[in-house]
Amino acid sequence: MVSHLGRYCPSYHVFPAKGWMNDPNGLILYKGEYHLFFQHNPDDTVWGPMNWGHFVSDDLMHWEELDIALCPDRHGTIFSGCVVYDSGNTSGVVPGGGLVAVYTYHKEDADFGQQQTQGLAFSLDRGRVWTPFAGNPIIKAEDKAGARDFRDPRVFRYMDYWALVLAAGDHLCFYRSDNLVDWRPSGIFDFPFPGCVMECPDLFPLRESESGEDAWILIISLSTGAPAGGSGTVYFVGAFNGSAFSPISGPRWLDWGPDNYAGSTWDTGTERIFIGWMNNWRYARDIPAAAGRSRGSMSVPRKLSLLNSRGSGWVLCQSPVIPEGGQSEGMRAIGPLAVGQARSLGTVPCHSIQKIRIERKDEGPIEASLRWTYECGAALWVLVRGSGGELIIDRSDCGAVDFNSSFVGRISVPLARRTNVFEATLLFDTTSLELFAEDGASVASVLIFPERTDADMALDIVAGDDGTTVSVSWRRVF
Ligand code: FRU
Numbered sequence: 001m002v003s004h005l006g007r008y009c010p011s012y013h014v015f016p017a018k019g020w021m022n023d024p025n026g027l028i029l030y031k032g033e034y035h036l037f038f039q040h041n042p043d044d045t046v047w048g049p050m051n052w053g054h055f056v057s058d059d060l061m062h063w064e065e066l067d068i069a070l071c072p073d074r075h076g077t078i079f080s081g082c083v084v085y086d087s088g089n090t091s092g093v094v095p096g097g098g099l100v101a102v103y104t105y106h107k108e109d110a111d112f113g114q115q116q117t118q119g120l121a122f123s124l125d126r127g128r129v130w131t132p133f134a135g136n137p138i139i140k141a142e143d144k145a146g147a148r149d150f151r152d153p154r155v156f157r158y159m160d161y162w163a164l165v166l167a168a169g170d171h172l173c174f175y176r177s178d179n180l181v182d183w184r185p186s187g188i189f190d191f192p193f194p195g196c197v198m199e200c201p202d203l204f205p206l207r208e209s210e211s212g213e214d215a216w217i218l219i220i221s222l223s224t225g226a227p228a229g230g231s232g233t234v235y236f237v238g239a240f241n242g243s244a245f246s247p248i249s250g251p252r253w254l255d256w257g258p259d260n261y262a263g264s265t266w267d268t269g270t271e272r273i274f275i276g277w278m279n280n281w282r283y284a285r286d287i288p289a290a291a292g293r294s295r296g297s298m299s300v301p302r303k304l305s306l307l308n309s310r311g312s313g314w315v316l317c318q319s320p321v322i323p324e325g326g327q328s329e330g331m332r333a334i335g336p337l338a339v340g341q342a343r344s345l346g347t348v349p350c351h352s353i354q355k356i357r358i359e360r361k362d363e364g365p366i367e368a369s370l371r372w373t374y375e376c377g378a379a380l381w382v383l384v385r386g387s388g389g390e391l392i393i394d395r396s397d398c399g400a401v402d403f404n405s406s407f408v409g410r411i412s413v414p415l416a417r418r419t420n421v422f423e424a425t426l427l428f429d430t431t432s433l434e435l436f437a438e439d440g441a442s443v444a445s446v447l448i449f450p451e452r453t454d455a456d457m458a459l460d461i462v463a464g465d466d467g468t469t470v471s472v473s474w475r476r477v478f
Pocket of ligand 1: 200
Protein backbone atom coordinates (compact mmCIF):
# COMPACT_ATOMS: atom_id res chain seq x y z
CA MET A 1 0.00 0.00 0.00
CA VAL A 2 1.01 3.64 -0.14
CA SER A 3 3.82 3.70 2.37
CA HIS A 4 4.95 7.31 2.89
CA LEU A 5 3.13 7.55 6.18
CA GLY A 6 3.05 10.61 8.38
CA ARG A 7 0.51 12.90 9.99
CA TYR A 8 -2.81 12.98 8.09
CA CYS A 9 -1.60 10.26 5.71
CA PRO A 10 -4.26 7.69 4.83
CA SER A 11 -3.14 4.10 5.13
CA TYR A 12 -5.18 2.39 2.42
CA HIS A 13 -6.37 5.26 0.24
CA VAL A 14 -4.41 6.45 -2.78
CA PHE A 15 -2.61 9.77 -2.45
CA PRO A 16 0.56 11.10 -4.08
CA ALA A 17 3.96 11.25 -2.37
CA LYS A 18 3.97 15.00 -2.87
CA GLY A 19 2.00 17.81 -4.46
CA TRP A 20 -1.68 18.21 -5.18
CA MET A 21 -4.21 15.60 -6.35
CA ASN A 22 -7.71 16.03 -7.77
CA ASP A 23 -9.79 14.02 -10.28
CA PRO A 24 -9.04 10.41 -11.18
CA ASN A 25 -8.28 10.24 -14.93
CA GLY A 26 -7.67 7.61 -17.59
CA LEU A 27 -9.00 4.63 -15.63
CA ILE A 28 -8.19 1.50 -17.59
CA LEU A 29 -7.38 -2.14 -16.93
CA TYR A 30 -4.71 -3.11 -19.43
CA LYS A 31 -2.49 -6.20 -19.48
CA GLY A 32 -3.38 -7.03 -15.88
CA GLU A 33 -2.67 -3.53 -14.54
CA TYR A 34 -5.22 -1.04 -13.27
CA HIS A 35 -4.09 2.44 -14.26
CA LEU A 36 -5.14 5.40 -12.20
CA PHE A 37 -3.98 8.69 -13.67
CA PHE A 38 -4.96 11.83 -11.78
CA GLN A 39 -5.01 15.60 -11.88
CA HIS A 40 -1.69 16.52 -10.36
CA ASN A 41 0.29 19.62 -9.49
CA PRO A 42 3.65 18.11 -8.54
CA ASP A 43 5.16 21.42 -7.43
CA ASP A 44 2.69 22.63 -4.82
CA THR A 45 0.04 21.38 -2.42
CA VAL A 46 -2.63 23.52 -4.07
CA TRP A 47 -4.21 23.30 -7.51
CA GLY A 48 -1.99 24.81 -10.24
CA PRO A 49 -0.62 23.86 -13.66
CA MET A 50 -2.15 20.45 -14.17
CA ASN A 51 -0.25 17.30 -15.13
CA TRP A 52 -1.38 13.69 -15.19
CA GLY A 53 0.14 11.80 -12.28
CA HIS A 54 0.06 8.02 -12.49
CA PHE A 55 -0.53 5.02 -10.22
CA VAL A 56 -0.73 1.34 -11.14
CA SER A 57 -2.05 -1.64 -9.23
CA ASP A 58 -2.80 -5.26 -9.95
CA ASP A 59 -5.53 -5.60 -7.33
CA LEU A 60 -7.01 -2.07 -6.82
CA MET A 61 -5.66 -2.17 -3.27
CA HIS A 62 -1.88 -1.90 -3.49
CA TRP A 63 -0.77 1.06 -5.61
CA GLU A 64 2.57 2.12 -6.98
CA GLU A 65 3.14 5.73 -8.02
CA LEU A 66 4.95 6.07 -11.35
CA ASP A 67 6.46 9.05 -13.15
CA ILE A 68 4.25 11.83 -14.42
CA ALA A 69 2.48 10.68 -17.58
CA LEU A 70 1.46 13.94 -19.26
CA CYS A 71 2.72 17.46 -18.63
CA PRO A 72 1.73 20.86 -19.99
CA ASP A 73 2.79 21.68 -23.56
CA ARG A 74 2.22 24.56 -25.98
CA HIS A 75 -1.51 23.75 -26.20
CA GLY A 76 -2.05 24.16 -22.46
CA THR A 77 -2.08 22.37 -19.14
CA ILE A 78 -3.55 18.86 -18.93
CA PHE A 79 -7.07 18.63 -17.53
CA SER A 80 -9.21 15.53 -17.00
CA GLY A 81 -9.77 12.82 -19.59
CA CYS A 82 -9.68 9.13 -20.33
CA VAL A 83 -7.57 6.32 -21.79
CA VAL A 84 -8.70 3.64 -24.26
CA TYR A 85 -6.98 0.63 -25.76
CA ASP A 86 -6.80 1.06 -29.52
CA SER A 87 -6.24 -2.61 -30.31
CA GLY A 88 -6.69 -2.23 -34.07
CA ASN A 89 -4.61 0.95 -34.41
CA THR A 90 -7.64 2.85 -35.72
CA SER A 91 -5.79 6.02 -34.77
CA GLY A 92 -2.74 5.18 -36.85
CA VAL A 93 -0.42 6.16 -34.00
CA VAL A 94 -0.19 2.83 -32.15
CA PRO A 95 1.01 0.20 -34.65
CA GLY A 96 0.24 -3.23 -33.24
CA GLY A 97 -2.15 -1.68 -30.69
CA GLY A 98 -1.54 0.64 -27.77
CA LEU A 99 -3.05 3.05 -25.27
CA VAL A 100 -4.56 6.34 -26.38
CA ALA A 101 -5.35 9.16 -23.96
CA VAL A 102 -7.96 11.79 -24.82
CA TYR A 103 -7.93 14.76 -22.44
CA THR A 104 -8.53 18.48 -22.16
CA TYR A 105 -6.00 21.21 -22.83
CA HIS A 106 -6.60 24.29 -20.71
CA LYS A 107 -5.16 27.68 -21.65
CA GLU A 108 -5.61 31.23 -20.42
CA ASP A 109 -6.30 33.68 -23.22
CA ALA A 110 -5.65 37.39 -22.61
CA ASP A 111 -8.89 38.39 -24.38
CA PHE A 112 -11.23 35.48 -23.76
CA GLY A 113 -10.20 34.05 -20.37
CA GLN A 114 -9.97 30.28 -20.11
CA GLN A 115 -10.06 28.33 -23.37
CA GLN A 116 -10.34 24.55 -23.56
CA THR A 117 -9.72 22.08 -26.40
CA GLN A 118 -9.27 18.30 -26.52
CA GLY A 119 -5.94 16.61 -27.11
CA LEU A 120 -4.67 13.10 -27.76
CA ALA A 121 -1.51 11.29 -26.65
CA PHE A 122 -0.42 7.68 -27.05
CA SER A 123 1.76 5.09 -25.39
CA LEU A 124 3.30 1.92 -26.76
CA ASP A 125 4.86 0.73 -23.50
CA ARG A 126 1.97 -0.05 -21.12
CA GLY A 127 1.33 3.56 -20.27
CA ARG A 128 4.81 4.50 -19.07
CA VAL A 129 5.87 6.96 -21.78
CA TRP A 130 3.33 9.16 -23.52
CA THR A 131 3.71 11.13 -26.75
CA PRO A 132 1.33 13.98 -27.55
CA PHE A 133 -0.20 13.69 -31.03
CA ALA A 134 1.35 16.04 -33.61
CA GLY A 135 -2.10 17.10 -34.86
CA ASN A 136 -3.39 18.38 -31.49
CA PRO A 137 -5.87 19.74 -30.63
CA ILE A 138 -8.31 17.18 -32.04
CA ILE A 139 -11.58 18.85 -30.93
CA LYS A 140 -12.35 22.53 -30.60
CA ALA A 141 -15.51 24.28 -29.43
CA GLU A 142 -17.51 26.10 -32.08
CA ASP A 143 -16.61 29.50 -30.67
CA LYS A 144 -14.52 31.16 -27.97
CA ALA A 145 -17.49 31.50 -25.63
CA GLY A 146 -18.17 27.77 -25.90
CA ALA A 147 -14.51 27.00 -25.23
CA ARG A 148 -14.64 28.37 -21.67
CA ASP A 149 -16.18 25.21 -20.24
CA PHE A 150 -15.49 22.46 -22.73
CA ARG A 151 -13.76 19.59 -21.05
CA ASP A 152 -13.33 16.15 -19.53
CA PRO A 153 -13.82 13.84 -22.57
CA ARG A 154 -14.80 10.24 -21.97
CA VAL A 155 -14.33 7.88 -24.94
CA PHE A 156 -15.68 4.35 -25.30
CA ARG A 157 -16.17 1.83 -28.05
CA TYR A 158 -19.73 1.58 -29.34
CA MET A 159 -20.55 -1.01 -32.02
CA ASP A 160 -17.81 -0.46 -34.63
CA TYR A 161 -16.89 3.15 -33.83
CA TRP A 162 -15.71 5.35 -30.98
CA ALA A 163 -18.14 7.51 -28.99
CA LEU A 164 -17.15 10.51 -26.88
CA VAL A 165 -18.99 12.59 -24.32
CA LEU A 166 -17.67 15.81 -22.79
CA ALA A 167 -18.98 18.51 -20.47
CA ALA A 168 -19.80 21.92 -21.92
CA GLY A 169 -21.16 24.00 -19.03
CA ASP A 170 -24.86 23.21 -18.59
CA HIS A 171 -24.94 20.54 -21.30
CA LEU A 172 -23.00 17.51 -22.53
CA CYS A 173 -21.78 17.12 -26.11
CA PHE A 174 -21.62 13.73 -27.83
CA TYR A 175 -19.30 12.96 -30.74
CA ARG A 176 -18.38 9.93 -32.81
CA SER A 177 -15.29 8.89 -34.70
CA ASP A 178 -13.73 6.01 -36.62
CA ASN A 179 -10.14 6.85 -35.74
CA LEU A 180 -10.05 8.72 -32.38
CA VAL A 181 -8.67 11.77 -34.22
CA ASP A 182 -11.50 13.10 -36.42
CA TRP A 183 -14.70 13.63 -34.44
CA ARG A 184 -18.14 14.75 -35.54
CA PRO A 185 -20.87 15.97 -33.20
CA SER A 186 -23.73 13.50 -32.72
CA GLY A 187 -25.91 14.83 -29.90
CA ILE A 188 -26.47 17.02 -26.86
CA PHE A 189 -27.73 16.31 -23.35
CA ASP A 190 -29.14 19.30 -21.48
CA PHE A 191 -28.95 19.11 -17.72
CA PRO A 192 -32.47 19.40 -16.31
CA PHE A 193 -31.40 22.13 -13.84
CA PRO A 194 -29.88 24.88 -15.96
CA GLY A 195 -27.18 27.14 -14.64
CA CYS A 196 -24.81 24.61 -13.13
CA VAL A 197 -21.42 23.65 -14.49
CA MET A 198 -21.08 19.96 -15.28
CA GLU A 199 -17.77 18.15 -15.16
CA CYS A 200 -16.30 14.68 -15.73
CA PRO A 201 -19.12 12.72 -17.42
CA ASP A 202 -18.88 8.93 -17.60
CA LEU A 203 -21.28 6.73 -19.59
CA PHE A 204 -21.50 2.93 -19.64
CA PRO A 205 -23.96 0.04 -19.73
CA LEU A 206 -24.77 -1.95 -16.61
CA ARG A 207 -26.94 -5.02 -16.16
CA GLU A 208 -29.82 -4.83 -13.69
CA SER A 209 -29.13 -7.44 -11.00
CA GLU A 210 -32.48 -9.23 -10.98
CA SER A 211 -34.00 -8.90 -14.46
CA GLY A 212 -30.72 -9.02 -16.39
CA GLU A 213 -31.96 -6.01 -18.36
CA ASP A 214 -29.20 -3.65 -19.60
CA ALA A 215 -29.41 0.07 -18.93
CA TRP A 216 -26.94 2.92 -19.45
CA ILE A 217 -25.58 4.88 -16.52
CA LEU A 218 -24.56 8.50 -16.99
CA ILE A 219 -22.44 9.90 -14.17
CA ILE A 220 -21.96 13.67 -13.97
CA SER A 221 -20.15 15.81 -11.41
CA LEU A 222 -21.73 19.15 -10.52
CA SER A 223 -19.56 22.00 -9.33
CA THR A 224 -22.16 23.27 -6.83
CA GLY A 225 -25.49 22.37 -5.24
CA ALA A 226 -24.64 19.01 -3.64
CA PRO A 227 -26.75 17.94 -0.63
CA ALA A 228 -23.93 18.36 1.89
CA GLY A 229 -22.89 21.62 0.21
CA GLY A 230 -20.45 22.43 -2.59
CA SER A 231 -19.56 19.94 -5.30
CA GLY A 232 -21.04 16.46 -5.76
CA THR A 233 -21.92 13.73 -8.22
CA VAL A 234 -25.22 12.57 -9.74
CA TYR A 235 -26.21 9.69 -11.97
CA PHE A 236 -28.96 9.07 -14.48
CA VAL A 237 -30.20 5.70 -15.69
CA GLY A 238 -31.28 5.65 -19.31
CA ALA A 239 -30.64 4.58 -22.88
CA PHE A 240 -27.82 5.38 -25.29
CA ASN A 241 -28.41 4.95 -29.02
CA GLY A 242 -24.86 5.53 -30.14
CA SER A 243 -25.39 9.24 -30.64
CA ALA A 244 -27.08 10.60 -27.55
CA PHE A 245 -28.41 9.65 -24.12
CA SER A 246 -32.06 9.71 -22.97
CA PRO A 247 -32.74 9.34 -19.24
CA ILE A 248 -35.45 7.13 -17.80
CA SER A 249 -34.63 8.01 -14.21
CA GLY A 250 -32.57 10.48 -12.20
CA PRO A 251 -30.74 12.53 -11.36
CA ARG A 252 -29.90 10.89 -8.05
CA TRP A 253 -26.96 11.67 -5.82
CA LEU A 254 -24.30 9.03 -6.04
CA ASP A 255 -22.88 9.88 -2.62
CA TRP A 256 -24.57 11.87 0.14
CA GLY A 257 -21.34 12.78 1.90
CA PRO A 258 -19.52 16.00 1.07
CA ASP A 259 -16.38 14.30 -0.19
CA ASN A 260 -16.79 12.44 -3.44
CA TYR A 261 -16.23 14.28 -6.70
CA ALA A 262 -15.18 13.89 -10.33
CA GLY A 263 -15.33 10.09 -10.13
CA SER A 264 -15.35 7.68 -13.02
CA THR A 265 -15.06 3.95 -13.67
CA TRP A 266 -12.86 1.08 -14.73
CA ASP A 267 -14.35 -1.45 -17.09
CA THR A 268 -12.97 -4.88 -16.15
CA GLY A 269 -14.93 -6.66 -18.86
CA THR A 270 -17.32 -8.10 -16.29
CA GLU A 271 -17.60 -5.29 -13.74
CA ARG A 272 -17.70 -1.52 -13.39
CA ILE A 273 -15.59 -0.13 -10.59
CA PHE A 274 -15.95 3.48 -9.54
CA ILE A 275 -13.42 5.71 -7.80
CA GLY A 276 -13.86 9.37 -6.84
CA TRP A 277 -11.68 12.20 -5.62
CA MET A 278 -12.43 12.26 -1.89
CA ASN A 279 -12.77 16.00 -1.52
CA ASN A 280 -14.97 19.01 -2.12
CA TRP A 281 -14.01 22.10 -4.12
CA ARG A 282 -15.40 24.29 -1.29
CA TYR A 283 -12.43 23.56 0.96
CA ALA A 284 -10.12 21.27 -1.02
CA ARG A 285 -7.20 23.68 -0.97
CA ASP A 286 -7.47 24.24 2.79
CA ILE A 287 -7.60 20.69 4.21
CA PRO A 288 -4.55 19.63 6.24
CA ALA A 289 -1.85 18.32 3.89
CA ALA A 290 -0.68 14.73 4.36
CA ALA A 291 2.70 14.85 6.11
CA GLY A 292 2.74 18.53 5.12
CA ARG A 293 3.69 17.64 1.55
CA SER A 294 0.69 16.26 -0.34
CA ARG A 295 -2.96 17.24 -0.52
CA GLY A 296 -5.90 15.18 -1.78
CA SER A 297 -6.71 11.48 -1.90
CA MET A 298 -9.11 9.11 -3.66
CA SER A 299 -12.08 7.19 -2.28
CA VAL A 300 -11.79 3.42 -2.07
CA PRO A 301 -12.73 1.74 -5.37
CA ARG A 302 -16.36 0.58 -5.41
CA LYS A 303 -18.02 -2.13 -7.47
CA LEU A 304 -21.23 -0.82 -9.02
CA SER A 305 -24.45 -2.75 -9.38
CA LEU A 306 -27.89 -1.69 -10.58
CA LEU A 307 -31.25 -2.45 -9.01
CA ASN A 308 -34.71 -1.61 -10.23
CA SER A 309 -36.98 -2.13 -7.26
CA ARG A 310 -40.67 -1.40 -7.06
CA GLY A 311 -40.35 0.99 -4.13
CA SER A 312 -37.22 2.90 -5.08
CA GLY A 313 -36.96 2.70 -8.87
CA TRP A 314 -33.52 2.49 -10.49
CA VAL A 315 -30.76 2.62 -7.90
CA LEU A 316 -27.01 2.37 -8.35
CA CYS A 317 -25.42 0.44 -5.47
CA GLN A 318 -21.77 0.61 -4.42
CA SER A 319 -19.80 -2.11 -2.75
CA PRO A 320 -16.29 -1.20 -1.55
CA VAL A 321 -13.31 -3.13 -2.83
CA ILE A 322 -12.02 -3.86 0.62
CA PRO A 323 -8.30 -4.03 1.35
CA GLU A 324 -6.89 -7.34 2.45
CA GLY A 325 -4.21 -7.71 5.04
CA GLY A 326 -6.43 -7.37 8.10
CA GLN A 327 -4.32 -8.27 11.09
CA SER A 328 -7.07 -8.98 13.55
CA GLU A 329 -10.78 -9.29 13.68
CA GLY A 330 -13.21 -8.69 16.47
CA MET A 331 -16.87 -8.74 17.28
CA ARG A 332 -18.97 -7.23 20.10
CA ALA A 333 -22.65 -7.31 20.78
CA ILE A 334 -24.73 -5.56 23.42
CA GLY A 335 -28.34 -5.19 24.34
CA PRO A 336 -31.15 -4.99 24.87
CA LEU A 337 -30.84 -1.34 25.85
CA ALA A 338 -33.51 0.92 27.28
CA VAL A 339 -34.48 4.33 25.85
CA GLY A 340 -31.71 6.86 26.48
CA GLN A 341 -29.31 4.23 27.77
CA ALA A 342 -25.67 4.83 26.81
CA ARG A 343 -23.38 1.86 26.55
CA SER A 344 -19.84 1.25 25.44
CA LEU A 345 -19.08 -1.23 22.69
CA GLY A 346 -15.44 -1.15 23.79
CA THR A 347 -12.65 -0.19 21.43
CA VAL A 348 -12.35 -0.63 17.68
CA PRO A 349 -9.24 -0.11 15.55
CA CYS A 350 -8.78 3.27 13.83
CA HIS A 351 -7.79 1.77 10.48
CA SER A 352 -10.57 -0.71 10.16
CA ILE A 353 -13.57 -1.95 8.30
CA GLN A 354 -16.51 -2.13 10.66
CA LYS A 355 -19.89 -3.72 10.17
CA ILE A 356 -22.62 -2.38 12.41
CA ARG A 357 -26.03 -3.93 12.97
CA ILE A 358 -28.68 -2.23 15.08
CA GLU A 359 -32.01 -3.86 15.75
CA ARG A 360 -35.00 -2.83 17.79
CA LYS A 361 -37.15 -5.42 19.42
CA ASP A 362 -40.51 -4.39 18.06
CA GLU A 363 -41.59 -3.19 14.66
CA GLY A 364 -40.72 0.43 13.92
CA PRO A 365 -37.80 2.52 12.81
CA ILE A 366 -34.49 2.62 14.71
CA GLU A 367 -33.36 5.61 16.74
CA ALA A 368 -29.79 5.42 17.98
CA SER A 369 -26.63 7.44 18.08
CA LEU A 370 -23.14 6.07 17.72
CA ARG A 371 -19.99 7.88 18.76
CA TRP A 372 -16.38 7.01 17.92
CA THR A 373 -13.87 8.76 20.18
CA TYR A 374 -10.18 8.89 19.30
CA GLU A 375 -7.43 8.93 21.90
CA CYS A 376 -6.91 12.65 21.23
CA GLY A 377 -10.56 13.28 22.18
CA ALA A 378 -11.84 13.87 18.65
CA ALA A 379 -15.30 12.40 18.28
CA LEU A 380 -17.39 11.47 15.25
CA TRP A 381 -21.14 10.98 15.60
CA VAL A 382 -23.55 9.03 13.47
CA LEU A 383 -27.19 9.40 14.34
CA VAL A 384 -29.51 6.77 12.89
CA ARG A 385 -33.01 8.18 12.61
CA GLY A 386 -35.07 5.53 10.97
CA SER A 387 -38.21 7.50 11.81
CA GLY A 388 -37.06 10.42 9.69
CA GLY A 389 -35.55 7.99 7.23
CA GLU A 390 -32.03 9.37 7.51
CA LEU A 391 -28.56 9.15 8.99
CA ILE A 392 -26.90 12.27 10.27
CA ILE A 393 -23.12 12.38 10.35
CA ASP A 394 -21.54 15.04 12.53
CA ARG A 395 -17.81 15.72 12.14
CA SER A 396 -17.83 19.11 13.87
CA ASP A 397 -15.95 17.80 16.92
CA CYS A 398 -13.65 15.42 15.08
CA GLY A 399 -10.25 17.13 15.14
CA ALA A 400 -9.17 19.90 12.75
CA VAL A 401 -12.21 21.69 11.30
CA ASP A 402 -11.31 25.39 11.45
CA PHE A 403 -9.31 25.51 8.23
CA ASN A 404 -12.46 26.46 6.30
CA SER A 405 -15.85 27.59 7.63
CA SER A 406 -17.77 25.39 5.19
CA PHE A 407 -16.13 22.17 6.41
CA VAL A 408 -18.65 21.79 9.22
CA GLY A 409 -22.23 21.45 8.14
CA ARG A 410 -25.14 19.07 8.07
CA ILE A 411 -24.47 15.69 6.48
CA SER A 412 -27.72 13.84 6.01
CA VAL A 413 -27.99 10.48 4.28
CA PRO A 414 -31.52 9.36 3.36
CA LEU A 415 -32.59 5.83 4.26
CA ALA A 416 -35.23 4.32 2.06
CA ARG A 417 -35.96 1.26 4.17
CA ARG A 418 -37.84 1.94 7.36
CA THR A 419 -37.38 -1.39 9.05
CA ASN A 420 -36.45 -2.34 12.59
CA VAL A 421 -32.95 -3.37 11.45
CA PHE A 422 -30.16 -1.06 10.31
CA GLU A 423 -26.93 -2.42 8.84
CA ALA A 424 -23.92 -0.55 7.50
CA THR A 425 -20.30 -1.09 6.54
CA LEU A 426 -17.95 1.68 7.65
CA LEU A 427 -14.45 2.14 6.33
CA PHE A 428 -12.29 4.15 8.68
CA ASP A 429 -8.90 5.35 7.53
CA THR A 430 -6.72 8.10 8.97
CA THR A 431 -8.53 10.99 7.34
CA SER A 432 -11.84 9.53 6.25
CA LEU A 433 -14.98 7.57 6.91
CA GLU A 434 -16.85 5.94 4.03
CA LEU A 435 -20.23 4.61 5.02
CA PHE A 436 -22.24 2.10 2.97
CA ALA A 437 -25.81 1.47 4.17
CA GLU A 438 -28.79 -0.33 2.65
CA ASP A 439 -26.62 -2.69 0.60
CA GLY A 440 -24.68 0.18 -0.91
CA ALA A 441 -27.72 2.17 -2.04
CA SER A 442 -27.02 4.91 0.56
CA VAL A 443 -23.39 5.97 0.66
CA ALA A 444 -21.51 8.82 2.33
CA SER A 445 -17.84 9.77 2.00
CA VAL A 446 -16.63 12.06 4.76
CA LEU A 447 -13.18 13.52 5.39
CA ILE A 448 -12.11 13.84 9.04
CA PHE A 449 -8.89 15.13 10.56
CA PRO A 450 -8.41 13.80 14.09
CA GLU A 451 -4.97 14.67 15.46
CA ARG A 452 -3.82 11.13 16.15
CA THR A 453 -5.06 7.91 14.64
CA ASP A 454 -2.57 5.26 15.63
CA ALA A 455 -4.54 3.88 18.58
CA ASP A 456 -7.92 2.26 18.96
CA MET A 457 -11.05 4.36 19.35
CA ALA A 458 -13.90 3.96 21.82
CA LEU A 459 -17.32 3.20 20.40
CA ASP A 460 -20.42 4.15 22.39
CA ILE A 461 -24.09 3.97 21.62
CA VAL A 462 -27.12 5.73 23.01
CA ALA A 463 -30.36 3.88 22.37
CA GLY A 464 -33.36 5.87 21.23
CA ASP A 465 -35.89 3.12 21.77
CA ASP A 466 -36.50 0.22 24.11
CA GLY A 467 -34.93 -3.15 23.47
CA THR A 468 -32.24 -1.94 21.04
CA THR A 469 -29.49 -4.47 20.40
CA VAL A 470 -26.25 -3.61 18.63
CA SER A 471 -23.40 -5.60 17.24
CA VAL A 472 -20.20 -4.46 15.64
CA SER A 473 -17.63 -6.63 13.92
CA TRP A 474 -14.39 -5.29 12.55
CA ARG A 475 -11.28 -6.09 10.67
CA ARG A 476 -8.14 -4.09 11.27
CA VAL A 477 -6.52 -2.80 8.07
CA PHE A 478 -2.71 -2.51 8.08
C1 FRU B 1 -13.13 18.66 -11.82
C2 FRU B 1 -12.28 19.56 -12.70
C3 FRU B 1 -12.42 19.14 -14.16
C4 FRU B 1 -11.13 19.63 -14.76
C5 FRU B 1 -10.16 19.41 -13.64
C6 FRU B 1 -9.08 20.43 -13.55
O1 FRU B 1 -12.70 18.63 -10.51
O2 FRU B 1 -12.63 20.91 -12.51
O3 FRU B 1 -13.56 19.65 -14.79
O4 FRU B 1 -10.79 18.93 -15.92
O5 FRU B 1 -10.90 19.41 -12.44
O6 FRU B 1 -8.12 20.09 -12.62
